[in-house]
Amino acid sequence: xxxxxxxxxxxxxxxxxxxxxxxxxxxxxxxxxxxxxxxxxxxxxxxxxxxxxxxxxxxxxxxxxxxxxxxxxxxxxxxxxxxxxxxxxxxxxxxxxxxxxxxxxxx
Amino acid sequence: xxxxxxxxxxxxxxxxxxxxxxxxxxxxxxxxxxxxxxxxxxxxxxxxxxxxxxxxxxxxxxxxxxxxxxxxxxxxxxxxxxxxxxxxxxxxxxxxxxxxxxxxxxxxxxxxxxxxxx
Numbered sequence: 001x002x003x004x005x006x007x008x009x010x011x012x013x014x015x016x017x018x019x020x021x022x023x024x025x026x027x028x029x030x031x032x033x034x035x036x037x038x039x040x041x042x043x044x045x046x047x048x049x050x051x052x053x054x055x056x057x058x059x060x061x062x063x064x065x066x067x068x069x070x071x072x073x074x075x076x077x078x079x080x081x082x083x084x085x086x087x088x089x090x091x092x093x094x095x096x097x098x099x100x101x102x103x104x105x106x107x
Numbered sequence: 108x109x110x111x112x113x114x115x116x117x118x119x120x121x122x123x124x125x126x127x128x129x130x131x132x133x134x135x136x137x138x139x140x141x142x143x144x145x146x147x148x149x150x151x152x153x154x155x156x157x158x159x160x161x162x163x164x165x166x167x168x169x170x171x172x173x174x175x176x177x178x179x180x181x182x183x184x185x186x187x188x189x190x191x192x193x194x195x196x197x198x199x200x201x202x203x204x205x206x207x208x209x210x211x212x213x214x215x216x217x218x219x220x221x222x223x224x225x
Contacts, residue, residue: 034211043200043215044151055213087151091209095166096141098151 002026002090006099012107018076021102023088025069032092035064035073038101039084047086048073080106108133110201110216118195118223124188128201128216135159135182139204141212142175142186144197152197156204157184191223 003026013019023033031051036044046055048064051071061076075082083106088099114126128140142154155165157175165173169188177184188195198218204210 030209032209036212043218044212045215046211046213049211049213050209055211089151089212091204091211093208094156094164095153095168096212097153100150 001095002029002093002097004088004090004097004099006086006088006102008102009100010103010105012105013078014107015078015080017078018074019078019104020075021073021086021088021104023066023071023073023099025071025090028068029090029092031067032090033064033066033071034089034091035062036087036089037082037084038087044087075104078104108203108214110203110214112199112201112216112219114219114221116220116222118191118221119225120192120223121190124186124191124195124199124221124223126186126199126201126219126221128184128186130182130184130203134179135177135184136179139207140177140184141202141204143200143202143212143215144195145200145218146197154186154188154199156207158207193223195221196223197221 005024035048038044052064063074085101085103109131111129118124136159141156155175157163172189174187200218201216202212
């Protein structure tokens, strides 16, 4: 299985800040790397697919980058609704695997 | 597209967990469909996929206990997990996987909590 490792596991920031979450795959995944946002009691929601493609309806303050085995999610100018848990995922091979999550909390 | 999980919220140990996902707003044909579960301890875990053609894949960690099936006439797909234990207590999601490998999981059902307890 491809292991996905996210860091940090939690992060405190203020409204207006910019934050970056990293995700490392245990092997190359052909850039088939996606990011999801999950709010308490809700299902994960797709934010970014294939490293840097913004899902329809997602604000442009979300961006993704990376290649090979190292990827990042950046959220610029944090808004109150952005405080949530974020997951990376690879869909290069089955079982598709997720990172352990990064909980973004208000400072 | 909307997905809705249905099934018992409580299952006894050693029995079978059965869930159905009803897809609305799009045909189930031509796409991959998956089951994912989430626990506080193990996070998000891929269980299986099924394609409308009937091809399947199961997570090796659950392979011996899982079966997925699809009914294109009802626009539904289903999950069966045998011999459940407390470790199978989780929120179960059905998710569209579009064209499969390389594509993201989207959209997700709202999820259903299944508790394994006597």
